[in-house]
Amino acid sequence: MPFRDSVDKLVTVYFAGITAEKFEYKGERYVPKSIYVSPLIFRGYTCPSGCGGCCPRFSLDYLPNDPSPLKLVERKVEISGQIVSVRSDIQSDLSDHYCRHLDTKSGRCNIYSHRPFTCDFELIRFLHYKERVVITQKLFGRGWAMRRIDGERGAKCEMIETDNYWHSEVRRKLDHLATWADHFGLKTRISTITDWIDSGPHDIPLLLKS
Numbered sequence: 001m002p003f004r005d006s007v008d009k010l011v012t013v014y015f016a017g018i019t020a021e022k023f024e025y026k027g028e029r030y031v032p033k034s035i036y037v038s039p040l041i042f043r044g045y046t047c048p049s050g051c052g053g054c055c056p057r058f059s060l061d062y063l064p065n066d067p068s069p070l071k072l073v074e075r076k077v078e079i080s081g082q083i084v085s086v087r088s089d090i091q092s093d094l095s096d097h098y099c100r101h102l103d104t105k106s107g108r109c110n111i112y113s114h115r116p117f118t119c120d121f122e123l124i125r126f127l128h129y130k131e132r133v134v135i136t137q138k139l140f141g142r143g144w145a146m147r148r149i150d151g152e153r154g155a156k157c158e159m160i161e162t163d164n165y166w167h168s169e170v171r172r173k174l175d176h177l178a179t180w181a182d183h184f185g186l187k188t189r190i191s192t193i194t195d196w197i198d199s200g201p202h203d204i205p206l207l208l209k210s
């Protein structure tokens with residue numbers, strides 16, 4: 001499997017969705033889009049044992065001051081001409097399909113309490129269209145193709161009703177995204193979304209014009 005850099009996903013999916021200013025990354029230019037936050041973002045999901053479908057080998061990335069039990073290497077990322085440090089295990093020494101921290105008997109993460117941002121942020125999904133991004137919580141679009149530890153295909157997760165726990169998880173994850181964006185010096189519209197999370201109304205979507 002080719003190397004997959006989670007910082008690319010962080011920047012081109014998440015930062016591109018919540019940015020309040022233009023930025024450049026790897027020769028591409030990103031401009032603010034209208035944001036539509038669906039009330040479905042508060043849904044929860046199950047993660048039964050024996051799956052591991054969303055844990056292939058990709059880079060595991062941490063902020064400089066994040067606690068981590070892992071052996072990490074500092075690397076530099078360029079965004080709009082600025083150089084930013086992250087600490088990573090890019091797992092380039094592995095040829096396995098799966099992340100080195102996946103227990104391939106149980107399908108569980110061996111570093112769950114210290115999993116990196118891009119693992120933790122799922123299943124919040126940013127669906128990009130030309131001039132707007134829809135932010136919601138939903139199953140993986142290609143979940144049917146995910147390779148499970150039992151050799152079969154198909155992610156086992158299912159969406160479930162929201163409750164206070166899932167509500168607070170959405171808030172926590174967006175705060176975590178804001179911390180990453182701050183580290184990259186990016187102005188975002190996350191605070192408007194977290195205000196909506198705190199105050200509602202949650203029976204209608206939140207729409208932020210670009």
Ligand code: SF4
Pocket residue numbers: 054055056060099100101102103108109110111112115116119
């Ligand atoms: S760190 Fe944990 S959650 Fe993330 S890919 Fe590896 S096993 Fe999965």
Ligand code: SF4
Pocket residue numbers: 046047048051052053054055107146155156157
């Ligand atoms: S694909 Fe779904 S069920 Fe499978 S490990 Fe990931 S979150 Fe859990």
